[in-house]
Every structure is written in structure tokens, then in C-alpha cells.
């Protein structure tokens with residue numbers, strides 16, 4: 001039994017506000033669901049996600065390099081423009097049909113060039129947007145607050161607006177989240193109801209890719225071919241994963257993502273070093289230990305898996321939580337079973 | 344091509360094995376059913392009946408429990424009511440309570456007057472591949488019982504002799520407000536001595552006065568919890584029997600004569616313990632696997648420091664008896680252990696959602712001793728703030744230039760919804776400001792009209808997290 005006395009609980013409370021009834025008969029028109037009141041709290045735009053190298057933090061060249069490149073590009077453009085007008089003039093001089101044809105082809109070329117550039121810009125913008133979403137989700141989940149996460153859910157809904165595959169999950173999320181959920185709970189619900197299905201699919205992509213590289217490396221006759229295959233497959237994987245999470249990277253964007261991925265391999269929750277992976281791979285199976293080719297295949301496969309997992313971590317609009325971090329273990333054990341099937 | 348052959352062979356073998364297992368499944372599916380007894384513990388009016396009703400409704404409909412892992416992972420198949428394991432005690436009338444809650448106008452269940460039980464069979468897909476290969480579908484039988492909260496207060500008596508109990512009760516009565524509430528009984532006590540002849544009419548008189556005093560404790564402003572014996576308030580089927588005609592007597596020094604008023608009362612006390620209390624707890628509480636302790640912290644804040652102190656004492660005393668992990672004394676009667684205990688602050692919908700953290704912290708503080716003791720015994724403990732039936736919405740309003748998180752709902756006894764700031768829960772140990780006479784007035788609310796009509800289960804706050812903690816590992 002307790003020995004606490006009444007007095008222990010009877011000291012004055014600091015900031016005390018008396019209960020009030022605001023309106024007896026008609027609910028206050030100013031009263032609004034907590035969500036919309038908190039919608040303006042967009043003060044969470046932080047660009048440094050815990051542990052991840054931000055997009056902007058890429059090797060900063062001195063001012064001279066961009067100036068030089070910019071100047072060069074302008075010169076080339078001007079030269080091209082002159083050439084183009086010249087070309088057009090000459091074609092029209094020889095025959096008007098040829099002139100029209102050349103003009104049309106020129107217009108198409110310029111048009112697609114512009115479109116490609118725009119696509120790249122949009123894709124980079126989307127990647128940045130994902131970064132900021134993840135930062136916001138992270139701070140919401142930590143802050144122990146209430147009411148702001150519904151606005152975040154709306155933002156995420158807008159982000160995935162065109163995705164037919166996510167529409168049912170987003171719709172269901174709208175039904176499950178209510179005004180009593182804390183911010184951290186809303187983020188957890190988004191995580192389980194919307195993103196976990198994507199994780200499963202991404203996981204499958206990673207698995208396929210790491211199998212492909214493992215087998216290709218093991219079977220390919222030359223080292224140069226290996227490198228080419230692995231590079232191509234990894235790039236494809238990064239694009240697949242990024243597209244799945246809605247990042248939609250272009251050609252240039254995937255390269256950027258890929259470089260960032262490599263820079264993040266160490267911090268993105270995939271902590272075991274390459275050496276460790278090698279030992280795992282070699283020690284894991286007798287076949288691997290005997291055949292260096294097989295061993296290399298497995299190392300490449302695991303590297304691909306790590307790149308894929310890093311891509312998942314970087315492209316996910318809500319960071320992985322402690323209990324759903326993707327792990328190499330499953331991929332590793334799947335890979336160990338590959339050689340027997342191949343031979 | 345040796346490999347291919349081997350592969351084919353393996354495939355054939357696999358098929359045969361699969362078929363054999365398929366036959367086993369049919370048997371195993373019936374035989375291998377788990378059972379889990381959930382103890383819903385709570386003092387009077389703490390929300391046991393409402394909790395059990397909402398638990399059953401939500402598990403049957405499954406639409407409002409996103410934080411239950413088995414539901415989130417789409418492994419939950421369905422739940423179904425079954426007859427309780429004990430054929431002699433009445434069935435928990437879930438349908439009646441649900442119908443009352445969803446009627447127009449809706450009603451809360453009346454105070455419970457007897458024990459009832461129900462079994463809910465939960466069908467799900469197991470996660471572990473091994474288990475799935477033996478048994479593609481698993482069943483967990485969840486047993487719950489409901490009883491009047493008053494009866495819980497009998498539990499500490501089991502461990503006391505009549506002398507201990509009398510001493511303890513009389514000590515309590517020395518303090519206000521009990522002293523004043525029990526004035527008539529105390530007066531009667533001063534007119535008798537334990538050595539008097541064992542006179543039945545005298546015993547009746549004493550018991551009647553004592554019962555009045557207990558009722559007064561319940562009714563009084565301070566809403567006291569430590570009220571023993573529970574059957575004096577809620578006699579169930581025992582009303583008017585001699586089992587209920589005793590009361591504490593001041594223990595004299597030295598052994599009183601056997602043939603005396605004391606002897607009579609002592610004998611009745613022991614009979615009450617063995618025929619009423621022990622039987623009830625052995626039948627219903629002994630083999631519990633999991634326990635949820637419902638605490639109405641808001642009601643206690645409303646009632647003031649004395650009530651809060653009393654409740655804390657009552658809860659600690661009751662929980663001592665349960666067998667958590669190793670070594671509770673109830674274990675002498677059984678061999679069963681409770682390995683997970685959840686303390687839940689109920690009626691969380693009576694305050695704005697932004698207050699839930701404080702509500703949980705307050706509960707943490709109130710049950711800290713009991714919690715530490717249970718942890719020490721090796722059971723897992725958690726706390727949370729929940730509402731079995733969510734009756735309000737949290738809204739934000741402007742009041743005198745301040746943004747206030749308010750709630751919108753229909754207070755009990757009114758016709759229309761209103762918006763109100765119900766007061767906030769302090770986030771420190773200083774609960775009662777000195778200069779304010781009644782700092783807290785948390786209102787009760789009517790269930791919202793049309794609640795549960797959408798067929799997704801009764802709206803709730805964190806029922807899913809509670810169930811995940813209590814049942815989650817048995818549904819994996």
C-alpha cells in the first residue's frame with residue numbers, strides 16, 4: 001500500500017486554465033477541425049535528413065567551372081543557331097519543299113531538347129520534394145505534437161495524386177486517420193497503410209536486380225562485360241525503385257541519384273562494409289569459396305542489393321522506422337541459393 | 344541433365360508432402376486452437392462494460408483497428424462469438440449493450456450487477472512459415488468476463504484476517520471525509536463491545552449501518568474507491584443472506600471469547616471470504632494470461648485529492664493479488680501467470696486529443712508503484728490513454744485571443760452538441776491548485792447519434808494499440 005499522503009498531491013498547479021463552455025447552442029462557426037487550423041504549420045522544411053547527404057551538398061565546384069561551362073554552352077548554342085538559320089536559308093533557296101521539311105525537323109529537334117531538359121528539371125524538383133517530405137515526416141514523428149500531420153497526409157496525397165495503384169490505399173488512409181491521432185500516429189499509419197505495399201514491391205525489384213547481377217557476373221566471360229552489365233542493371237534498378245516511390249527520375253536524374261546512392265551506401269542503414277559482405281558471401285557457401293567467379297557474382301549481387309536499399313531509403317517520402325528497415329539478410333540468403341540453381 | 348531429374352523428383356516429393364500435410368491441416372485446424380484469457384480489471388464505473396462491448400464489436404467488424412498488426416498485414420480473417428468456457432455463468436449480453444449504444448437516443452450500459460462472460464474466436468493467418476505449413480489458418484479463443492467493479496475491492500480481503508481487516512478499516516475511518524460519512528456507524532460501534540453475546544439482531548443492525556456508510560462513501564462528492572466488502576454495495580444473488588451480515592469491530596487487546604459478537608462476525612467474515620470472494624476469483628481471475636487495468640483518471644480529478652489518493656490505494660491493493668510474472672499470492676491457488684499488463688486511462692475522448700500525452704503521464708504517475716512491482720516480477724507493462732467509444736471531436740477555437748484545443752460533443756443529459764474547453768490536465772505532479780475550490784469539471788458525454796452504423800466497428804481511440812499490446816503476439 002502507498003504511504004503517500006493527500007498533501008503530496010495538493011500543491012498548486014502552475015498554468016491552470018478554468019474549463020469553459022464556449023457556446024451552448026450552436027457550435028462556434030470559427031471552430032474548425034484541428035487539421036485545417038494546423039495546416040499553416042509548414043515550418044518543418046529542413047533539408048538535411050538525418051544522416052543522408054543532401055542533393056545540394058554535392059561537390060561544390062569553384063565559380064570558374066560553371067562560368068566556363070555556361071560560356072561554352074552559350075557559344076555552342078549561338079553557333080548552332082547561326083548554323084540552323086543558315087541551313088534553313090540554304091534549303092529554302094534550293095527548294096521550298098526541302099525548306100519546309102528542314103524547318104519541321106529543326107523544330108522537332110529543338111522541341112524535344114526543351115522537353116528533355118524540362119523533364120530533368122522536374123525530376124530533380126521531385127527528388128528535392130521527397131527530401132523535404134521526409135524531413136517533415138521525421139520532425140513530425142519526433143515532435144510529440146498533434147494536428148499538424150493531417151496537413152502532411154494531404155501533401156502526400158497530392159504528391160501521389162496521379163497514382164492509380166495507390167489510390168485505394170490513400171482513400172483508406174483518409175478513413176482511418178481521425179482527429180484523435182497524434183502526429184506520430186498519423187505518420188505511422190501512412191507508413192503502414194500506404195508505403196509498406198510500395199516497400200514490398202521495391203524489395204522485389206531489388207531482389208531481382210541483385211540476382212541478375214550475381215548470375216550475370218558469375219557467367220560472363222570477360223571482366224569488361226561484367227562491369228557494363230552491373231552498371232546497366234544498377235542504373236535500371238535505381239530508376240525502377242525511384243519510379244515506384246514517385247520520384248520519376250530522368251536519364252540525368254538517375255545518374256545523379258546513382259552517385260548520391262554510392263555516397264550514401266555507408267550511412268543509409270546498410271552498415272556492413274564490402275569486406276564484410278565478401279566474407280559473408282565466401283563463408284556462406286562452400287561453392288562460393290571454391291569458385292572465385294561465383295564469389296564475385298555474389299559480391300556484385302549484394303552490392304546491387306545495397307544500392308537498391310539505399311535507393312529505397314533515399315526515395316521514400318517517409319523515412320524507414322526502426323522496425324521496418326529493409327535488411328540485407330533476406331537478400332543474402334536468397335542469393336546463397338542462386339548458385340545451386342544456376343549450375 | 345542430372346540436375347533436372349533431381350529437380351523433378353524433388354517436386355514430386357514436395358507434392359506428396361503437401362498432400363499429406365493437407366490432411367493433417369484438417370485435423371490440426373480444429374485441434375490446435377489457442378486460448379487467451381483477458382482480465383478486464385477496473386474499479387466501479389471505470390468503463391469495463393463499455394470496453395468489452397467495443398472490443399467485441401471492433402474485432403468482429405475489424406474496420407477501425409489500423410494499429411493491430413494482424414489487421415494491418417491483412418492476416419486477420421474474421422472473429423466470431425462463441426459460448427463461454429464456463430457453462431454455469433451467464434453470457435455477456437454484447438448484443439443488448441450494442442443495441443443500446445446505437446439506439447436513438449443512445450444509452451450507456453447501466454451499472455453491472457453480476458458476472459458474465461463471453462468467448463470470441465479469432466481466425467487469422469499465422470506469420471511463421473513453419474506454423475503455416477502445419478496450419479494455414481489459426482484460431483485464438485479470447486475469453487473475457489465482465490463484473491461489477493465493486494467486487495474487485497474484495498480481492499485484498501482474501502489475504503487478511505478479520506482482525507487485520509477490522510484494524511485497517513477503522514484506521515481509514517479516522518480520517519475525513521470518511522469519519523463524517525460513517526458517523527452513525529461509528530456511534531453504534533461505541534455502544535457495543537466485541538465481547539457481547541452473539542446476537543443476530545445486533546449483527547444485522549451493525550451490518551446495515553456499515554452498509555449505509557459504504558453507500559455514503561460511494562455517493563459522496565469525493566467518490567471514494569476503497570469500499571469493502573464489494574457485495575455490500577452490489578450483492579448480486581446474495582442480497583439478504585447472512586453472509587452479508589457482519590462489519591468491522593474494534594479489536595480489543597487479548598483474544599476475544601469465541602462465543603461472542605466478535606466470534607460471530609469473524610466466522611461470517613471467513614465464510615464471506617471462502618464462499619464468495621475466493622470462489623469468484625478462482626473461477627474467473629485465476630487463470631488470466633493478460634490483464635488490462637482501466638482507470639478513470641478524469642473522474643478522480645473531478646472528485647479531488649482525497650478520491651485520487653483513495654483510488655491509488657485501492658488499485659495498489661487489488662493488483663497485489665494478481666499473479667504477475669512469478670510470485671503473486673494468488674498463484675497458490677493456480678499455476679498461471681499474467682505476462683502482460685496494460686494500464687489504460689479511459690474516456691480519453693473527454694479531453695482534447697492534444698491532452699492525451701498529459702493524461703498518459705498522469706496515469707503513469709498514479710500507477711507507478713504497481714507498475715514497478717509488476718515489472719519487477721517480470722511481466723511487461725505499458726500505459727496509454729484510450730476511449731472505447733469515441734464520443735467527441737477535437738476542434739480548435741479562438742477564445743479571448745488564445746487558441747484552445749476544444750472538444751465538440753453532446754454532454755450527458757443534453758440534447759444538442761456543444762463546443763467546450765473541458766479543462767487541461769496538468770503535466771506535472773502538482774495536480775490541484777490551492778486557491779481554486781473545484782479545479783476540474785470534466786463532463787461525461789452521450790454516445791453520438793448513429794454511432795457504429797457504418798459497420799466498421801464503434802469509433803474508438805487507441806483501442807487498436809491496446810489490443811495489439813495485449814493480443815498481438817498470440818496473433819502472429
Ligand SMILES: Nc1nc2c(ncn2[C@@H]2O[C@H](COP(=O)(O)OP(=O)(O)OP(=O)(O)O)[C@@H](O)[C@H]2O)c(=O)[nH]1
Pocket residue numbers: 385386387388389390391392393394451452453454455456490491492493689690691692693729730731732733734787788
Ligand atoms: N465518452 C466515453 N465515456 C465512457 C467510455 N467508457 C465509459 N464511459 C462512461 O463511463 C460510464 C461507465 O462505464 P461502464 O462501462 O458502465 O463502467 P463499468 O466499469 O462497467 O462500471 P461497473 O459495471 O459499475 O463496474 C459510462 O456510462 C459512460 O458514461 C468511453 O470510452 N467514452
Ligand SMILES: [Mg+2]
Pocket residue numbers: 391392393453454455489490491492
Ligand atoms: Mg459494468
